[in-house]
Amino acid sequence: xxxxxxxxxxxxxxxxxxxxxxxxxxxxxxxxxxxxxxxxxxxxxxxxxxxxxxxxxxxxxxxxxxxxxxxxxxxxxxxxxxxxxxxxxxxxxxxxxxxxxxxxxxxxxxxxxxxxxxxxxxxxxxxxxxxxxxxxxxxxxxxxxxxxxxxxxxxxxxxxxxxxxxxxxxxxxxxxxxxxxxxxxxxxxxxxxxxxxxxxxxxxxxxxxxxxxxxxxxxxxxxxxxxxxxxxxxxxxxxxxxxxxxxxxxxxxxxxxxxxxxxxxxxxxxxxxxxxxxxxxxxxxxxxxxxxxxxxxxxxxxxxxxxxxxxxxxxxxxxxxxxxxxxxxxxxxxxxxxxxxxxxxxxxxxxxxxxxxxxxxxxxxxxxxxxxxxxxxxxxxxxxxxxxxxxxxxxxxxxxxxxxxxxxxxxxxxxxxxxxxxxxxxxxxxxxxxxxxxxxxxxxxxxxxxxxxxxx
Numbered sequence: 001x002x003x004x005x006x007x008x009x010x011x012x013x014x015x016x017x018x019x020x021x022x023x024x025x026x027x028x029x030x031x032x033x034x035x036x037x038x039x040x041x042x043x044x045x046x047x048x049x050x051x052x053x054x055x056x057x058x059x060x061x062x063x064x065x066x067x068x069x070x071x072x073x074x075x076x077x078x079x080x081x082x083x084x085x086x087x088x089x090x091x092x093x094x095x096x097x098x099x100x101x102x103x104x105x106x107x108x109x110x111x112x113x114x115x116x117x118x119x120x121x122x123x124x125x126x127x128x129x130x131x132x133x134x135x136x137x138x139x140x141x142x143x144x145x146x147x148x149x150x151x152x153x154x155x156x157x158x159x160x161x162x163x164x165x166x167x168x169x170x171x172x173x174x175x176x177x178x179x180x181x182x183x184x185x186x187x188x189x190x191x192x193x194x195x196x197x198x199x200x201x202x203x204x205x206x207x208x209x210x211x212x213x214x215x216x217x218x219x220x221x222x223x224x225x226x227x228x229x230x231x232x233x234x235x236x237x238x239x240x241x242x243x244x245x246x247x248x249x250x251x252x253x254x255x256x257x258x259x260x261x262x263x264x265x266x267x268x269x270x271x272x273x274x275x276x277x278x279x280x281x282x283x284x285x286x287x288x289x290x291x292x293x294x295x296x297x298x299x300x301x302x303x304x305x306x307x308x309x310x311x312x313x314x315x316x317x318x319x320x321x322x323x324x325x326x327x328x329x330x331x332x333x334x335x336x337x338x339x340x341x342x343x344x345x346x347x348x349x350x351x352x353x354x355x356x357x358x359x360x361x362x363x364x365x366x367x368x369x370x371x372x373x374x375x376x377x378x379x380x381x382x383x384x385x386x387x388x389x390x391x392x393x394x395x396x397x398x399x400x401x402x403x404x405x406x407x408x409x410x411x412x413x414x415x416x417x418x419x420x421x422x423x424x425x426x427x428x429x430x431x432x433x434x435x436x437x438x439x440x441x442x443x444x445x446x447x448x449x450x451x452x453x454x455x456x
Contacts, residue, residue: 047071050098055105056112062140063101070094104139108153112136125160127234158230166235174232174275175282178225179218185287186211203293207286215283216262219276226275236274243268254281347387354380356394366419372411389413 052063080087112135118124124132134144135154142148146158156162185208193204226232242249259268259277268277341348357376374380374394383391390413396406
């Protein structure tokens with residue numbers, strides 16, 4: 001058995017040694033004090049590392065507020081910050097932001113000083129004064145920045161002397177690519193149509209141009225957009241200044257004339273209006289030349305063959321001029337062969353007298369479309385040159401009548417071509433005449449008396 005000390009049952013007092021415990025407490029207190037002292041020193045060192053010397057005066061008021069808030073937050077949350085984690089991370093991020101603002105203010109101070117010197121030397125363009133005013137504002141003011149949303153600051157590259165030239169490529173991009181985007185020319189000019197008797201089809205060529213309403217809409221768009229391009233804005237401002245001299249430049253005059261097309265009662269007095277004029281000037285001409293082939297094929301039909309080398313209405317039975325020959329050829333002895341009227345084997349030159357109802361409807365309908373009409377019993381002279389019909393003329397009286405002729409205007413071959421081309425593109429209202437090649441290939445002018453182009 002283990003012997004038990006008699007003192008365990010005695011009334012004698014037991015004395016414990018507390019010195020080790022007190023020593024431990026003192027050590028823990030000392031460690032805590034040292035840790036807090038180190039933490040205080042850490043915060044103090046951070047604060048001392050922030051030196052606002054060199055900052056611009058206009059930046060200091062807001063910066064000092066941020067500094068005071070940072071210090072106050074550090075004192076109030078020092079224990080949480082000391083533990084690390086998110087609290088400490090946010091505290092250090094704000095510290096870095098304060099240092100960054102100091103550096104930004106110093107750099108902007110140097111930049112501003114350089115600009116002020118350039119201004120004194122007259123090296124800053126008047127257009128750049130608003131930029132300089134923005135730079136003078138505090139870095140805490142959003143108006144200080146080139147882009148208030150991203151807080152992108154201005155740089156020397158934003159000033160006029162460093163703006164890239166508005167070269168030909170930029171001009172094309174603005175005047176042509178940007179202006180014409182989504183806008184197809186709405187009008188046609190110089191429209192010409194030719195007929196191929198072999199294929200019985202038409203080929204039309206025309207030039208596309210922008211209408212005045214289109215030009216106006218494009219100009220408004222361009223005038224609004226030019227403000228976002230400093231290079232383009234500066235260029236159009238210079239054009240405007242060229243008009244302020246005693247003798248305006250030719251360029252300014254051209255732009256002013258172009259602007260008057262869309263705003264005849266207004267004055268071109270701003271860079272935006274000059275840009276609008278540039279849009280008009282660069283889009284007023286022919287945009288594109290278009291050729292439409294085989295736009296219409298005529299079915300074989302009998303018509304009035306005017307002897308153009310090919311009958312106008314080539315049917316399975318041949319040239320319809322044979323029908324006229326059956327009426328007057330017995331008197332004149334005219335024989336039609338291969339589209340040429342012959343008299344005794346020689347191409348006929350002279351006049352064939354006919355009745356209105358002897359002129360095929362395929363000829364009368366197109367002529368009616370240009371208001372040239374005659375009655376069924378009215379005399380119509382068909383004039384032939386070298387076996388080809390050259391013209392027709394209604395006399396306003398019946399054949400054999402002794403009454404004076406009330407001659408209507410002479411209808412030439414080209415006029416009849418115009419009439420048929422116009423008639424062929426309208427809804428069918430009766431037989432149509434078709435045109436082939438004449439004595440020599442000719443391109444019809446397609447204009448009615450009065451000079452107005454035909455609108456198909």
